[in-house]
Amino acid sequence: MAVHNRDIAEAFRRMADVLDVEGENPFRVRAYRQAAATLESLPRDVGDMVAAGEDLTRLPGVGEDLANKIREIVTTGHFRALEEELSHLPPGLADLVRIPGLGPKRVRALYQLLGIESIEDLKKAAEAGEVANLPGFGARTEARILEEIARLGATERRLRLIDAEHIANPLTSWLEACPGVGRVLVAGSFRRRKETVGDLDILVTAADGADVTRRFSKHPDVTEVLSAGPTRATVRVGGGFQVDLRVVDENAYGSAALYFTGSKAHNIELRKLAIRHGWKLNEYGLFAGE
DNA sequence: GCCT
DNA sequence: CAGTACG
DNA sequence: AGGCCGCTACTG
Numbered sequence: 001m002a003v004h005n006r007d008i009a010e011a012f013r014r015m016a017d018v019l020d021v022e023g024e025n026p027f028r029v030r031a032y033r034q035a036a037a038t039l040e041s042l043p044r045d046v047g048d049m050v051a052a053g054e055d056l057t058r059l060p061g062v063g064e065d066l067a068n069k070i071r072e073i074v075t076t077g078h079f080r081a082l083e084e085e086l087s088h089l090p091p092g093l094a095d096l097v098r099i100p101g102l103g104p105k106r107v108r109a110l111y112q113l114l115g116i117e118s119i120e121d122l123k124k125a126a127e128a129g130e131v132a133n134l135p136g137f138g139a140r141t142e143a144r145i146l147e148e149i150a151r152l153g154a155t156e157r158r159l160r161l162i163d164a165e166h167i168a169n170p171l172t173s174w175l176e177a178c179p180g181v182g183r184v185l186v187a188g189s190f191r192r193r194k195e196t197v198g199d200l201d202i203l204v205t206a207a208d209g210a211d212v213t214r215r216f217s218k219h220p221d222v223t224e225v226l227s228a229g230p231t232r233a234t235v236r237v238g239g240g241f242q243v244d245l246r247v248v249d250e251n252a253y254g255s256a257a258l259y260f261t262g263s264k265a266h267n268i269e270l271r272k273l274a275i276r277h278g279w280k281l282n283e284y285g286l287f288a289g290e
Numbered sequence: 291g292c293c294t
Numbered sequence: 295c296a297g298t299a300c301g
Numbered sequence: 302a303g304g305c306c307g308c309t310a311c312t313g
Contacts, residue, residue, distance in 0.1 A: 019291095027305055031291030063292050101312095103298050136297070138313055188301070201301070227311050232300080234311085244300065246310090259309085262301040271306045282307050283301080 003074050005046055009036040011079045017094040018085045020104040034061040050074045092118030099148045101141060109134060123149050151240060158196040167241060168200055178215055180206045182250055187260035199242040203260045209247035216245050252284045259283035
């Protein structure tokens with residue numbers, strides 16, 4: 001059975017999760033995730049490239065080491081380094097970092113303090129109210145964990161662009177009519193016109209951000225408020241689709257639109273470019289370095 | 291881990 | 295503050 | 302050898 005780019009990407013992601021929980025160097029962890037992303041967006045089958053004897057290190061984020069690992073996976077169907085790392089941990093533990101809100105540190109805490117080794121364990125502990133008592137956790141986090149676990153079973157939650165548009169349009173109108181709101185821009189992958197979008201990223205200009213995020217959190221279609229502060233709110237609307245609202249001052253609109261439109265990788269490249277010029281770039285503007 |  | 299998340 | 306995005310934002 002042929003190994004496809006997606007399979008290798010998945011193996012690399014799993015490796016990243018395991019190393020993450022083990023407390024490995026975060027940059028090494030990121031390297032695996034980066035390579036996984038490269039493979040997934042690659043228009044060609046790496047299996048074919050291996051068969052043709054092509055140089056895999058030409059792929060961005062793939063160096064000597066990962067090129068060898070790709071070849072190993074393609075030719076043998078095994079990924080020994082992953083199997084080795086997995087032998088150090090309970091097999092289900094690394095899955096926990098895929099739950100939004102749980103990173104490596106919290107997963108370790110769950111394991112060490114409550115002996116949680118799997119999503120199933122976590123569900124039971126959360127239902128019993130044991131998670132909320134842990135340091136760094138709270139009732140809110142515990143409730144969110146249970147919701148996220150319930151969502152794991154659901155099928156892919158990305159929406160086709162046209163379906164996302166049907167959610168975005170009424171929200172846009174609603175925000176435009178919101179007191180104090182100037183511009184409203186649906187950014188993110190929606191603005192990039194990707195075939196599917198995983199969430200909605202809406203940028204708004206207003207002087208009083210807290211007022212806007214507060215109002216938005218009470219929108220009739222909002223079913224959950226994941227977070228809400230003075231400049232940002234993350235909510236879910238009917239059906240569980242996530243919407244991120246970001247509020248900035250009018251004078252930061254351009255920079256914020258650039259940032260919020262992404263992609264993430266594009267933003268990072270732009271920020272690196274700024275650094276090389278002695279500048280710094282963020283969602284509020286382009287500034288002179290120190 | 292990759293990159294310069 | 296640390297941890298996590300957002301593009 | 303040494304940096305790796307952000308004077309990023311929100312939660313506990």
